[in-house]
Amino acid sequence: MKEEKTAVLLFREDPRDEPHPEKMAELRGLAESAGYKVLAEIVQRRGRDRRFQLGRGKVAEAASLSPEKLIFQNPLSPGQMFNITKEFEVQAIDRFNLILEIFASRASSREAKLQVELARLSYEAPFVRTIESLKKLSERPGYRGSGSYDVSMYRDIKGRMAKIRAELKAVEETGERRRERRRELGFDLVALAGYTNAGKSTLFNRLAEERVSAKDQPFTTLSPTTRAVAAKERKFLLTDTVGFIDDLPLFLIKAFRSTLAEIVEADLVLLVVDLSDPPDVLRDKLASCHQTLWDCGCYAPIVSVLNKVDRIGPEDAKERSELIRDLAPSPVLISAQEGRGLDGLIDLIAEKLPTMEEFKVLLPSSEEGMGQLSRLYEVAEPIEVTYGEEIEVLLKGRREIVARALKGAERPDQLPLAEG
Amino acid sequence: MDVVAVDISGRHSVGGKYIMVSASVLAKISPEGIERTRRIRLVPLVAESVEMEVVIKLIEDSVRGLPGVVLAEKGDLYNLERWRVESILGREFKYPESLGERRAIELAHHASFAGRKLVLRLMEEGLGVGELKTTTGGA
Numbered sequence: 001m002k003e004e005k006t007a008v009l010l011f012r013e014d015p016r017d018e019p020h021p022e023k024m025a026e027l028r029g030l031a032e033s034a035g036y037k038v039l040a041e042i043v044q045r046r047g048r049d050r051r052f053q054l055g056r057g058k059v060a061e062a063a064s065l066s067p068e069k070l071i072f073q074n075p076l077s078p079g080q081m082f083n084i085t086k087e088f089e090v091q092a093i094d095r096f097n098l099i100l101e102i103f104a105s106r107a108s109s110r111e112a113k114l115q116v117e118l119a120r121l122s123y124e125a126p127f128v129r130t131i132e133s134l135k136k137l138s139e140r141p142g143y144r145g146s147g148s149y150d151v152s153m154y155r156d157i158k159g160r161m162a163k164i165r166a167e168l169k170a171v172e173e174t175g176e177r178r179r180e181r182r183r184e185l186g187f188d189l190v191a192l193a194g195y196t197n198a199g200k201s202t203l204f205n206r207l208a209e210e211r212v213s214a215k216d217q218p219f220t221t222l223s224p225t226t227r228a229v230a231a232k233e234r235k236f237l238l239t240d241t242v243g244f245i246d247d248l249p250l251f252l253i254k255a256f257r258s259t260l261a262e263i264v265e266a267d268l269v270l271l272v273v274d275l276s277d278p279p280d281v282l283r284d285k286l287a288s289c290h291q292t293l294w295d296c297g298c299y300a301p302i303v304s305v306l307n308k309v310d311r312i313g314p315e316d317a318k319e320r321s322e323l324i325r326d327l328a329p330s331p332v333l334i335s336a337q338e339g340r341g342l343d344g345l346i347d348l349i350a351e352k353l354p355t356m357e358e359f360k361v362l363l364p365s366s367e368e369g370m371g372q373l374s375r376l377y378e379v380a381e382p383i384e385v386t387y388g389e390e391i392e393v394l395l396k397g398r399r400e401i402v403a404r405a406l407k408g409a410e411r412p413d414q415l416p417l418a419e420g
Numbered sequence: 421m422d423v424v425a426v427d428i429s430g431r432h433s434v435g436g437k438y439i440m441v442s443a444s445v446l447a448k449i450s451p452e453g454i455e456r457t458r459r460i461r462l463v464p465l466v467a468e469s470v471e472m473e474v475v476i477k478l479i480e481d482s483v484r485g486l487p488g489v490v491l492a493e494k495g496d497l498y499n500l501e502r503w504r505v506e507s508i509l510g511r512e513f514k515y516p517e518s519l520g521e522r523r524a525i526e527l528a529h530h531a532s533f534a535g536r537k538l539v540l541r542l543m544e545e546g547l548g549v550g551e552l553k554t555t556t557g558g559a
Contacts, residue, residue: 283517298519326517
């Protein structure tokens with residue numbers, strides 16, 4: 001039988017800040033999601049201890065419970081990690097490391113595995129350098145001494161990172177071509193974004209009538225999933241993406257660039273928000289989503305999907321939506337679990353997507369003209385087709401896509417699109 | 421929402437002096453972007469140091485008379501808590517949270533950066549530091 005992993009959670013709060021109990025709750029959620037049994041939670045309000053992050057007594061108290069790992073909410077420096085492990089003989093990790101552990105256990109596709117490995121190496125590279133040099137402080141290796149080992153290990157890491165980046169670049173280019181092809185086929189791209197465990201996958205399943213894994217735990221989704229959705233005379237491709245989290249380090253965002261590209265390149269972003277969170281947590285999470293969207297360079301219009309209204313009363317829902325008014329563009333209240341408010345959401349999606357215009361196009365009555373008509377059928381919605389000396393087509397679609405479908409036509413003078 | 425986004429360029433020493441330009445952008449923003457830019461004001465200052473009082477004074481001069489919540493990057497105000505900055509400035513202040521607020525600050529950053537380049541060019545062309553010090557009006 002597999003032995004259960006155990007951990008003690010530690011959090012040092014800055015005495016100048018307001019207490020943040022929700023941070024410990026989030027850490028507990030992450031630890032449980034990674035499969036740890038939490039033995040105790042220790043919070044201390046004090047300034048940062050240079051050697052152990054928290055005071056020596058608190059760390060000793062945590063270590064006395066004999067957990068497999070001590071998990072710190074605060075980032076640990078390589079020196080602190082080294083000191084804690086050496087002094088208390090228990091492995092110490094911080095929140096970033098815990099997130100990486102979760103990612104590593106859930107990554108299933110080749111792309112996700114590479115992304116996780118790149119993130120882990122970016123995080124570990126400076127640690128390897130510092131810890132190896134700390135270990136060798138007393139050895140003082142000379143020329144051709146054992147000191148050469150840490151240098152080569154660091155170099156190995158850097159080399160592996162370069163290789164992964166090259167592979168991910170190829171993945172990114174494939175994704176770019178795929179998105180371009182989807183656009184050529186007349187699909188609008190809609191991406192689901194939001195804080196982890198906000199209900200993105202549940203909403204995805206509702207809209208796309210799919211059954212992707214959706215659980216009440218952080219980071220259920222790592223790799224993007226895309227499905228076609230047809231609603232209110234619009235067909236669009238909906239993509240479920242990895243969730244955001246507060247204080248996400250930039251190297252992690254960079255490692256997941258090819259996944260986040262689905263959001264950056266989308267025509268519309270659905271920013272899913274868990275409205276059942278307490279008001280201050282709700283604001284913090286939403287601000288953190290804006291930060292991540294900013295970091296990955298998102299310029300697409302946003303619809304704020306205020307989810308989980310089934311968990312709170314209508315008065316609370318109204319009050320909370322008012323509270324986040326400055327952070328929630330185009331808000332719509334829904335419950336993805338119960339399917340409430342989805343019609344309003346679909347209306348809003350149709351309204352926010354690039355507009356469909358009506359065009360009248362004249363095509364030559366030839367084999368080539370028929371070919372063009374067939375392409376138009378693929379990318380737009382023909383309303384009426386009249387066959388005569390010329391083929392007259394009345395259609396509805398996006399201007400640039402219709403123009404692309406008619407590129408290289410036999411009689412360019414006929415082609416400028418006349419709006420109907 | 422009307423905001424006054426502030427950004428200061430030139431907080432590094434050039435020949436022992438700090439040639440700074442503060443840009444204030446009065447804009448109407450939505451959560452996801454800037455809806456309307458109402459006014460941009462540039463205030464140059466040549467100072468001996470970038471101590472907090474100098475920076476705060478420059479920001480005060482820069483936002484004076486422009487209505488709206490003042491926005492600035494945390495680093496520009498030495499990571500001071502929001503309530504502390506509000507009590508020093510004596511008006512509503514916040515650090516950027518939404519995309520719209522960040523875009524307003526980005527615009528202020530471009531303006532202050534361009535303004536400083538202009539100041540440096542003017543100085544190269546013969547406008548003295550003394551003349552700049554007295555130039556504190558809005559542009």
